[in-house]
Amino acid sequence: MLMNARTLFRAGFGPLTILMYLGRFGALLLPAGLLFIAALRTLPEVNFNLWLGTAFQFLVCLLTFLTRQNVRQPMGPAVVTLYVIALGWLWLGTPFGDDWFVSLSKSLLLVVPLLCFSLQVLAESGATALRRARLLADRLAARREWPADLVACRTLPEVKALREAVQFDATPALALLSDPRPQVQVAALAALEFRKNWKPGQADIVLQAAQRAGEPTVRATAVAALANVDDRGIIEALAEFLRDRSWEVRRAATEALLWDSDRRWSWIRHAVRRTLDDPLCIEDGPLRHEGQLLTPEAVADLTAWVAQKGLLGQRAALTLGVHYARALSECPSEDLVATMRRQLAKPQTPAPLRIELARLLRNGHALDRSLLEGLLESANPAPLRLLAVEALLAEGEKHSAAVTALRDLARLPNREIALEAADVVQRRLGVDLGLALGEPPPPNHSRQAAEVTRRLMQWAVVADGKGRRSGLRERASV
Numbered sequence: 491m492l493m494n495a496r497t498l499f500r501a502g503f504g505p506l507t508i509l510m511y512l513g514r515f516g517a518l519l520l521p522a523g524l525l526f527i528a529a530l531r532t533l534p535e536v537n538f539n540l541w542l543g544t545a546f547q548f549l550v551c552l553l554t555f556l557t558r559q560n561v562r563q564p565m566g567p568a569v570v571t572l573y574v575i576a577l578g579w580l581w582l583g584t585p586f587g588d589d590w591f592v593s594l595s596k597s598l599l600l601v602v603p604l605l606c607f608s609l610q611v612l613a614e615s616g617a618t619a620l621r622r623a624r625l626l627a628d629r630l631a632a633r634r635e636w637p638a639d640l641v642a643c644r645t646l647p648e649v650k651a652l653r654e655a656v657q658f659d660a661t662p663a664l665a666l667l668s669d670p671r672p673q674v675q676v677a678a679l680a681a682l683e684f685r686k687n688w689k690p691g692q693a694d695i696v697l698q699a700a701q702r703a704g705e706p707t708v709r710a711t712a713v714a715a716l717a718n719v720d721d722r723g724i725i726e727a728l729a730e731f732l733r734d735r736s737w738e739v740r741r742a743a744t745e746a747l748l749w750d751s752d753r754r755w756s757w758i759r760h761a762v763r764r765t766l767d768d769p770l771c772i773e774d775g776p777l778r779h780e781g782q783l784l785t786p787e788a789v790a791d792l793t794a795w796v797a798q799k800g801l802l803g804q805r806a807a808l809t810l811g812v813h814y815a816r817a818l819s820e821c822p823s824e825d826l827v828a829t830m831r832r833q834l835a836k837p838q839t840p841a842p843l844r845i846e847l848a849r850l851l852r853n854g855h856a857l858d859r860s861l862l863e864g865l866l867e868s869a870n871p872a873p874l875r876l877l878a879v880e881a882l883l884a885e886g887e888k889h890s891a892a893v894t895a896l897r898d899l900a901r902l903p904n905r906e907i908a909l910e911a912a913d914v915v916q917r918r919l920g921v922d923l924g925l926a927l928g929e930p931p932p933p934n935h936s937r938q939a940a941e942v943t944r945r946l947m948q949w950a951v952v953a954d955g956k957g958r959r960s961g962l963r964e965r966a967s968v
Contacts, residue, residue, distance in 0.1 A: 543579030749781025
């Protein structure tokens, strides 16, 4: 035991941990010690029951001590078991004894497990945790020095301790929401993040705090605290935060609502549609979230929204792109790839979604040659044709149909498409059009962009003229 204490001290454990270690060992060793002393008091007669019980207790005590690696692990069940077994050995070894030490030992072996059982029941009832939570809440309320950044208030050690203490009852943390200081509110709400067990009315208190808060961090933290709520009314109220004026709150709401879309999609689908079509959220791009993938119902709705014009269709396509990218990364399958290929090949599929699917399949090297050649047709959107052109030319051979499609794209009156086509011509065909290698294309309305576009048009006309003259010579020879 002393050797173990020295080992703990050398390993960096503090005096308190060592005292807890020694206290546990002494508590577990006490029944064996009482049986040993009782056996000694029967000498010169040998009481085999007491000696056998002493050996058994020493062995069980040693095994119990060695198998408990965490010194903070509750030892109530082990104490009750060891003391009750020792009491049985003592009754068996001294059935008619009236020795004072035996009576004292029986009392100890009976009272100590009853005390441990009472403490265990008290701890499981949550009373001690509630008292600790109130003390921690009072400490946070009395705190005067806070981090300058509100987000940093969520990572304070006191917040982590309060989160563990309010597992049984969130009342101490909810009481802090009446404090006017946003730092205290953020700390209290951070202690409730992704909480599962709410008593009636507690989730409504957090929702009201989110709705009346002026600081975005307070609203975002409150939304995160309600991420595990199953009440439809609260979920629909949380969905309104998808269009909050703060990006931080919108991001928290997206994460809190979409991680469990399997049950919630029918509750939030209308709010999601309004969010995707809201000009306030135009810079947010796709809806991103962790957790489970979007359900087939959600994918079907987003696919239908892609067909709508304007911001709704664009952001719905981007969101589906993120979904399919996660699906390919986390659970790739031939069926998924085949489904994406079929959607890409259908002209009825909305153009933004086809472009996203083509990019994903190309990055995953899942586009076959026949599909790429089908995408060269003029009926397809220009960005899709350009992607197919580059993929075919990247194979190392001069694909005539791809070059022809590239000339068609070069003559389109679209500066953005022209710059992208010029990049493909310069990289894949080796024609210098004035673009800087390894740098992004120039701004659309810049002088350099105009010059690059002029050179591209000249290349297309010259190449097209050569192709026509070659075709005429071929027909003349025939």
